[in-house]
Amino acid sequence: MSVAHTGVTPQVHGGPCGDDDCGIREVLDRIGDRWSVLVLVELAKGVRRFRELERAIPGISQRMLTVTTRRLCRDGMVERTAHPTVPPQVEYRLTPMGESLAGAVRALADWSRDHRDAVGEARAKWDAEGGATP
Amino acid sequence: MSVAHTGVTPQVHGGPCGDDDCGIREVLDRIGDRWSVLVLVELAKGVRRFRELERAIPGISQRMLTVTTRRLCRDGMVERTAHPTVPPQVEYRLTPMGESLAGAVRALADWSRDHRDAVGEARAKWDAEGGATP
DNA sequence: CAGAATCCCATTCGATACTG
DNA sequence: CAGTATCGAATGGGATTCTG
Numbered sequence: 001m002s003v004a005h006t007g008v009t010p011q012v013h014g015g016p017c018g019d020d021d022c023g024i025r026e027v028l029d030r031i032g033d034r035w036s037v038l039v040l041v042e043l044a045k046g047v048r049r050f051r052e053l054e055r056a057i058p059g060i061s062q063r064m065l066t067v068t069t070r071r072l073c074r075d076g077m078v079e080r081t082a083h084p085t086v087p088p089q090v091e092y093r094l095t096p097m098g099e100s101l102a103g104a105v106r107a108l109a110d111w112s113r114d115h116r117d118a119v120g121e122a123r124a125k126w127d128a129e130g131g132a133t134p
Numbered sequence: 135m136s137v138a139h140t141g142v143t144p145q146v147h148g149g150p151c152g153d154d155d156c157g158i159r160e161v162l163d164r165i166g167d168r169w170s171v172l173v174l175v176e177l178a179k180g181v182r183r184f185r186e187l188e189r190a191i192p193g194i195s196q197r198m199l200t201v202t203t204r205r206l207c208r209d210g211m212v213e214r215t216a217h218p219t220v221p222p223q224v225e226y227r228l229t230p231m232g233e234s235l236a237g238a239v240r241a242l243a244d245w246s247r248d249h250r251d252a253v254g255e256a257r258a259k260w261d262a263e264g265g266a267t268p
Numbered sequence: 269c270a271g272a273a274t275c276c277c278a279t280t281c282g283a284t285a286c287t288g
Numbered sequence: 289c290a291g292t293a294t295c296g297a298a299t300g301g302g303a304t305t306c307t308g
Contacts (some may be wrong), residue, residue: 023242023243023244023245023246023247023250024171024172024175024239024242024243024246025168025171025172026246026250027242027243027245027246028165028166028171028242030253031162032162032166032167033166033280033281034159034280034281035281037158037159037162038158038159041158049289049290050289050290050291051289051290054290059282061283062290062291062292063281063282063291063292063293064280064281064282065290065291066290066291066292067281070265073260074256074257074260074261074265075253075256075257076252076253076255076256076257076260082290085289086288086289087290088288088289088290088291089289089290090289090290097249097252097253097256100245100249101245101249104242104245105158105242107238107241107242108157108158108161108162108238108239108241108242109157109158109161110157111157111161111234111235111238112157112158112160112161113157115231115234115235116157116160118210118231119164119209119210119231121210122208122209122210122231123208123209123210126208126210127208131204131208167300167301168300168301169301183269183270184269184270184271185269185270188270195301195302195303196270196272197271197272197273197301197302197303198300198301198302199271200270200271200272201301216270220308221269221270222269222270222271222308223269223270224269224270224271
């Protein structure tokens with residue numbers, strides 16, 4: 001995911017796993033984009049077709065839905081089944097690993113809900129004070 | 135995504151919270167960037183000064199460290215304490231809410247570690263097959 | 269030491285149009 | 289319906305330089 005512009009080799013964080021960051025960046029590089037988690041969560045509700053996903057996720061473009069589902073497929077989170085009918089019919093469903101990830105994501109979502117107000121307050125306070133900490 | 139330093143509200147996608155995605159995007163909009171989680175995790179180990187963070191997080195630039203710590207402060211995850219000495223000395227530490235978030239993040243990191251190999255296999259298979267699902 | 273300020277490229281993503 | 293292809297704008301963030 002995006003590292004260096006120049007030819008300089010990336011190697012963003014030190015060694016393979018120098019500290020104990022290990023894993024955090026990896027998962028965020030996969031679902032840290034704008035749409036992956038939304039697709040994940042929608043598919044956690046059940047099997048969906050392309051159009052169904054598109055309608056269920058307001059604001060997503062066809063392109064991004066295609067790109068996102070394909071990435072999730074590549075990573076083994078989603079399984080794609082195309083029925084050779086006409087018009088075409090394609091179903092997406094979570095793999096067991098995908099469901100597992102969706103569960104972990106849900107935990108983060110719960111955290112977010114629980115602390116939404118507190119974050120809002122913190123921001124309001126910060127912005128009111130102009131970014132200082134007096 | 136991080137809108138701006140000013141108090142401009144995000145509101146990226148459609149409605150306020152149509153389905154039950156609620157919360158997922160919000161937290162990822164905060165820590166989904168390249169550096170936030172790394173700072174979070176490093177601070178979870180204890181109080182750190184600016185330079186200490188910089189050295190502990192290979193590849194981060196001064197600018198991004200400044201930007202990232204400030205955002206975390208604004209959101210109430212990190213507390214900044216500047217001692218008026220010379221040379222200046224600034225300490226960063228997690229707030230209780232920041233520690234709570236770090237805990238949730240750690241769960242995701244654990245998931246990632248547990249499934250790293252499986253994801254690698256899935257990718258290898260996908261790439262070998264040229265992106266099809268035969 | 270701990271930033272602030274510029275510059276500027278690269279990747280991401282949205283909009284649009286076309287296809288099997 | 290389920291994509292693919294192309295283009296352009298916005299954003300993220302690295303390198304560098306300057307300051308209190």
